[in-house]
Amino acid sequence: MGIKVLVTGARGYIGSALTRRLDSLGVKWVPFQGNVCDPKVFESFEDCSSVVHLAGKLRVESNLEAQTGLMDTNIIGTYNAARFAAQGNRSFFYASSCHYDPTEPVPSDESVQITHSSPYSFSKFSGETLIEGWRRYFDLTGAVFRIFNVYGPGQNKGFVIPDLLAQVASGEVSVMNLDDERDFVFIDDVARLMATAVMTPHDDLVTVNVGSGQTQSIGQVLDQMFALTGRTLPVKDRGLRSAIPHSQADISFAKDFYQWTPRVSFDAGLASIVKHTFQQHPKEQNEHTSGFGKLLER
Incomplete structure (x- = not known):
């Protein structure tokens, strides 16, 4: 297809799913190797026709050194990746x-500007601002993916679904607020949209929400986990207000521009995670998770 994709963060959770998808479609890709904060490293990938920039730090310790390291990687790295793409008409x-x-x-919808309340969200806000500069003044084309709560089998702790499931397995569940709502989008759907975008010609830079368009409250997520594992536990609701109490994507643009719709329902996606988790850690299956045996037979 004449496409060779440079993928930064190819070994990450989203990056691994994307590269598997590209492989299945026969699209050539190469992993970025080196420090994204060093612009010279990008020169080794001159034969690539496009860049997918997924590399970055998500959560770090609250000390100054760690937080500034996050800002360096996420902002300077994004600048270098966008610069490399713009200069090579990628x-x-x-x-x-x-x-x-x-x-x-x-x-x-995508007309709403993202905001920031942490070094991480500020780094993404800054990244979008930098990219807009390359689009406006140097004709950068492609897409900015505003990804909602991605989830799926094999996701590390530090995210809503694996953290809640770990609490259910431990027998003690405590949450900030049961009424908080999130838009959960399955990892395979995310990878499918990204791969579609990579193969779609762009004459401008577009911004696209990547979500399911549906919401689940934390309480609803726990109820489904209890049903899947056969375990019912008391839940401590600390009643704390989160930075984003309600999150839901308008995915009209993705549907219209890329002819993409999510295929994996939340029920099916969560069931696949629970099944994967207990297969990987069978010792967590005990007398409190009697319903799980039936799940494994599906």
């Missing part, structure tokens, strides 16, 4: 944040 695809202004109505 399409550019960037994994951004769905950190929309919580005072705005939901579902959120």
Whole structure:
């Protein structure tokens, strides 16, 4: 197809899913190797026709050194990747944040500006600003993906679904607020949209929400986990307000521009995670998870 994709962060959770998808479609790709903060490293990939920039730091310790390291990697790395793409007339695809202004109505469409309340969200806000400069003044084309709560089998702790499931397995569940709502999008659907975008010609840089368009409250997620594992536990609701109490994507643009719709329902996606988790850690299956045996037989 004349496409060779440079993927930064190819070994990450989203990057691994994307590269598997590209492999299945016969699309050539190469992993970025080196420090994204060093612009000279990108010169080794001159034969690539597009760049998917997924590399970045998500969560770090609260000390100054760690936080500034996050800012360096996420902002300087994004600048270097976008610069490399723009200078070589390459399409550019960037994994951004769905950190929309919580005072705005939901579902959120792409016309709503993302905001920031942490070094991480500020780094994504800054990244989008830098990319807009390359688009406006140097004709950068491609897409900015505003990814909502991605989930799926094999995801590390530090995210909503694996953290809640770990609590259920431990027998003690405590949450900030049971009424908080999130838009969960399955990892395979995310990879499919990204791969579609990579193979789609772009004459501009577009911003696209990557979500399911549906919401689940934390309470609803726990109820489904209890049903899947056969375990019912008391839940401590600390009643704390989160930075984003309600998050939901308007995915009209993705449907219209890329002819993409999510295929994996939340029920099916969560069942696949629970099944994967207990297959990997069978010792967590005990007398409190009697319902799980039936799940494994599906």
